Amino acid sequence: MSKLDRRDFIRHSIAAGAGAAALGRFPEVSAAPVSGRKVNPIVITSHTNQTGQEAIRQAWDILSSGGTAMDAVEKGANIVEVDPNDHSVGYGGLPNAAGVVQLDASCMDGKTYNAGAVGCLENIKTPSSVARAIMEHTQHIMLVGKGALEFAVSMGFKEENLLTPQSREMWIRWREQLSPDDDYGPKSYLKTLKGGGGSKGSETLPVEYHHGTVNVLAVDSQGDIAGITTTSGVSWKVPGRVGDSPIIGDGLYVDNLVGAAGATGWGEDVMKSCATYFIVGRMRDGRSPQQACEDACDMIVQRYRGIGSDYVPGEKFVALSKDGEVGCAYMGGGGGPPALTLHTPEGQKLYHGRSLYPAKG
Numbered sequence: 001m002s003k004l005d006r007r008d009f010i011r012h013s014i015a016a017g018a019g020a021a022a023l024g025r026f027p028e029v030s031a032a033p034v035s036g037r038k039v040n041p042i043v044i045t046s047h048t049n050q051t052g053q054e055a056i057r058q059a060w061d062i063l064s065s066g067g068t069a070m071d072a073v074e075k076g077a078n079i080v081e082v083d084p085n086d087h088s089v090g091y092g093g094l095p096n097a098a099g100v101v102q103l104d105a106s107c108m109d110g111k112t113y114n115a116g117a118v119g120c121l122e123n124i125k126t127p128s129s130v131a132r133a134i135m136e137h138t139q140h141i142m143l144v145g146k147g148a149l150e151f152a153v154s155m156g157f158k159e160e161n162l163l164t165p166q167s168r169e170m171w172i173r174w175r176e177q178l179s180p181d182d183d184y185g186p187k188s189y190l191k192t193l194k195g196g197g198g199s200k201g202s203e204t205l206p207v208e209y210h211h212g213t214v215n216v217l218a219v220d221s222q223g224d225i226a227g228i229t230t231t232s233g234v235s236w237k238v239p240g241r242v243g244d245s246p247i248i249g250d251g252l253y254v255d256n257l258v259g260a261a262g263a264t265g266w267g268e269d270v271m272k273s274c275a276t277y278f279i280v281g282r283m284r285d286g287r288s289p290q291q292a293c294e295d296a297c298d299m300i301v302q303r304y305r306g307i308g309s310d311y312v313p314g315e316k317f318v319a320l321s322k323d324g325e326v327g328c329a330y331m332g333g334g335g336g337p338p339a340l341t342l343h344t345p346e347g348q349k350l351y352h353g354r355s356l357y358p359a360k361g
């Protein structure tokens with residue numbers, strides 16, 4: 001190396017070093033294994049209804065007997081998925097515009113940093129378990145549509161009709177509203193109310209617009225973290241639409257060194273903001289799970305101001321740190337009540353999050 005070359009080399013090396021420091025490169029982490037650090041286990045879900053409480057109770061049974069976070073979150077998610085009365089997830093979830101239930105789900109195992117996901121999966125009640133099978137039995141992360149169904153069947157999952165009489169009725173009610181002039185129009189519904197025919201029970205069924213989802217996150221007694229997000233997606237969606245739930249970093253993210261986050265609500269907002277990756281990143285930077293969830297709401301609202309002055313995003317975020325601290329923030333009325341259900345060695349309880357940016361009007 002000539003003198004000049006050497007000087008240039010040293011100058012560039014110094015500049016590169018200074019640049020790295022100024023940029024605050026991703027911190028190196030201790031080589032110490034995370035697994036086996038013995039902590040108090042905890043499981044949380046974004047659902048606060050009775051099914052959510054039962055889901056947490058059964059997930060806790062697994063954690064409290066030394067089971068893994070991955071087994072616990074799968075059990076919890078399955079309880080909600082098979083509930084026919086939950087219209088935002090799995091069996092009984094509201095269908096797409098064509099009356100077909102298409103499910104999205106993802107799972108992530110912090111112990112291995114591996115993930116699995118399904119999009120537009122039909123006819124299988126427990127899409128989160130199919131996502132786990134993809135994670136554990138293939139080299140892929142996501143399968144969609146027909147391929148996802150074929151994979152599920154090949155793994156022994158049973159094909160079943162996911163429309164319940166009630167969810168079908170709701171879809172018909174929605175379809176009635178598409179045109180005021182034909183047989184499916186509101187006029188025929190009015191006729192029903194006046195006793196002029198129509199299907200029994202439609203008087204009491206509201207037309208619902210759902211973008212609900214369930215997140216289940218857990219830390220096990222070995223200190224490992226896992227999560228699942230599962231949904232039937234936005235009701236009456238265009239067939240083939242995939243939302244945020246099966247996208248790692250959008251509907252779900254897990255980092256065994258930091259914690260986990262899950263999103264519910266309007267998936268398109270979450271997909272544009274990579275919200276759960278953002279939340280876990282904020283936690284990595286020292287923010288509490290509560291602060292990190294609120295940061296995500298601030299970030300999304302600030303970014304999306306350009307959409308229109310009246311536009312209020314509708315999402316709920318839940319987060320769990322590796323030390324068992326929780327957070328929940330909510331905006332615009334999306335994703336259910338501004339709370340989560342949790343279970344620790346002290347028992348089961350509701351954690352009330354913070355509601356930000358209420359919907360206008």
Ligand code: GLY
Nearest residue numbers: 233234243265267
């Ligand atoms: N968050 C569920 C969905 O938008 O599909």
